[in-house]
Amino acid sequence: MSDPFLIGEAMTGGYGRGGPDILHDCTIAVDRGEIAVIVGPNGAGKSTAMKAVFGMLDLRQGQVRLDGQDITGLSPQERVRHGMGFVPQTNNIFTSMTVEENLEMGAFIRDDDISGTMEQVYELFPILRDKRLQAAGELSGGQRQQVAVGRALMTQPKVLMLDEPTAGVSPIVMDELFDRIIEVARTGLPVLMVEQNARQALEIADKGYVLVQGRNAHTGTGKELLADAEVRQSFLGG
Template structure:
């Protein structure tokens, strides 16, 4: 049984479908990447899965249960965490306060969770008293990902985690994503740095005009001439 399966998804905004039969699956402990041109429906797919966009037709299964059009708070309680591309931290709160906010639905002691986050992101321990709004873009992304980990997720969804980052921080972000996957957490992400993302992916999906154009392992997609010429810049 797959961790997550989305099948034949149709949905969009204002009555117009952006997704036109797209689908994907994520197995446990797997990094899956969605790539494709602008307007292909990549972020829309993430929002549809997480309940931020209504699925008109199609089905989303999580650990075998139908979660199609479930509310985001229900997703969180089931162990699905979502990090949007923008507005993903509370700028007026400290790093540690941001992390604590990630566990607001949890009743258990959060100290072990904080320690797990600090183990993945040691910089956050050093900056835990700093106001998040005063941090760099890369540091804020660490805070956002760390906050998502506070629910002990089984699935982490990342929408453009390296957007706007320097090459050095992009490399560091991908290293942290690999560390998160090594903890036994499935990762589903949309990523503009397609080549680097596919290099760490167990499997990838290429979306175009709301439909699946290609599905394969990360290495195979990188080696696919059509994918390289049409979607990866040659």
């Protein structure tokens, strides 16, 4: 069995060298062209698991591998250069810069022509083309999230990681963002996503991980988890 494209395997750890463990033998993976979602109750360690994969956590056990390479010892900055595009939940845009400047900032690791990638981002998020000269801080919550995702795509990542991309947006905007995320995955780019809207996220997920207290409680396809009576009762409101 070959590895999934990205895997955080048997991760145990927490914040700071002396801090308590938040993750306990937790495994999360995503393959090319897949959408994998991490769901679970508040405080379950969902965002912590994502940050562990991105290198923002001290792992006491386990490892992270990207495209077959062990990257456990790399800093988040080094992981970006290895192909991780990470969109944090908050403070994920430069509010005083224009939309276009934000996208240009996303290409900071590149020294080639970025115009083609910029055009791809504008095709994916047409509203950003219309507002490209506007300060990003003036945009709606959903539009800001599009800027944040677009900026991550400007690095030409090998995998896209989204921490609660629909937090605080309306249901209509959530549906639109999910549609765009599906489009991204269809290009072959793996998408790993933490999401509070569990039911809607599992509906678009190829793979789902339900975490409870930093441990894997349930794992399966999105459809399997939606059909699982225990998952529905405990995490999806029946």
